[in-house]
Amino acid sequence: MIAQLIPGMKDLKINGKIDSKSEKRSVNTRYGKTFVCDVLLKDESGKVELTLWGDQAGLVKEGDNVEIHGAYTTEWQGITKLNIPKSGEIKKV
Template identity: 30%
Template sequence: MENLKVKELAPRRRADVTVKVINVGQPRTVVGMDGNSRQVTDVLVADETGSILMSLWGNDASKVSVGKVISITNGYVSVVRGSMRLTLGREGQMREIQADVKPNTENNLSDLKVESRRFR
């Protein structure tokens, strides 16, 4: 699969994308449907076409820092409370690369409301 641009990301789709880290939020604890607690950190990432919040679970947040460029392979776009989020999912991989990415934070895909219907 070829790399997508942020503006091309769509809900419930696989995503290969190269982005720059704009902001790393504070980790918070969430309780999953299984009753277990996990740490999640929201990270704002962007390319020249737009930005999106990326949810990093566990210690994955310690692998990124503001200003670094990361390549996401086999990522996934989920919908959280009507908002699109990029995540690594089960099969996603993330690695830091050397690239020149000019971030566009004006077009934040996570600000758009999307329908969150489940398919049965």
């Protein structure tokens, strides 16, 4: 459940609904040019910010129910964030 997420958690399986999604934007990283977008993922317990990179940024839209595998949490400016590594997965359900 989203309300139970704390920074430093790893290999998470999370189900939720995309509550909002920013526009996909192009960014330059040390690995080259890619796309990124920010989404707000919610379930019955709460909401968490999730950043989607590369191909993942175009996979979902607002209102989609999703399942995320292999995610981990970090903290940025006192806020717990959800992240999906390259080995992780997000899919519509």
